[in-house]
Amino acid sequence: xxxxxxxxxxxxxxxxxxxxxxxxxxxxxxxxxxxxxxxxxxxxxxxxxxxxxxxxxxxxxxxxxxxxxxxxxxx
Numbered sequence: 510x511x512x513x514x515x516x517x518x519x520x521x522x523x524x525x526x527x528x529x530x531x532x533x534x535x536x537x538x539x540x541x542x543x544x545x546x547x548x549x550x551x552x553x554x555x556x557x558x559x560x561x562x563x564x565x566x567x568x569x570x571x572x573x574x575x576x577x578x579x580x581x582x583x584x
Contacts, residue, residue: 513563513571521549523566538565 515523524534535545538561548554554562563575 513559513567515554515559515562517549517551517554520545520554520562523562524549527566538562 524531527534531542531545531549535542538558540548540558548558560575560579563571565572567575
């Protein structure tokens with residue numbers, strides 16, 4: 510299973526649902542607030558960031574699938 514391909518709008522909706530500000534949401538992923546803001550505004554979200562988003566904020570199934578794929582080097 511590949512990591513979900515989140516859009517900026519989807520990521521923004523996830524962050525708002527979690528009631529987190531940009532710093533709280535993006536910093537644990539190693540992304541600055543300004544970088545996260547650019548992604549939320551429509552800038553292309555790299556595959557590595559997509560994987561981190563799935564692991565950190567995706568469903569248990571999405572998270573487990575991404576981790577498993579990474580361990581198998583299929584991601």
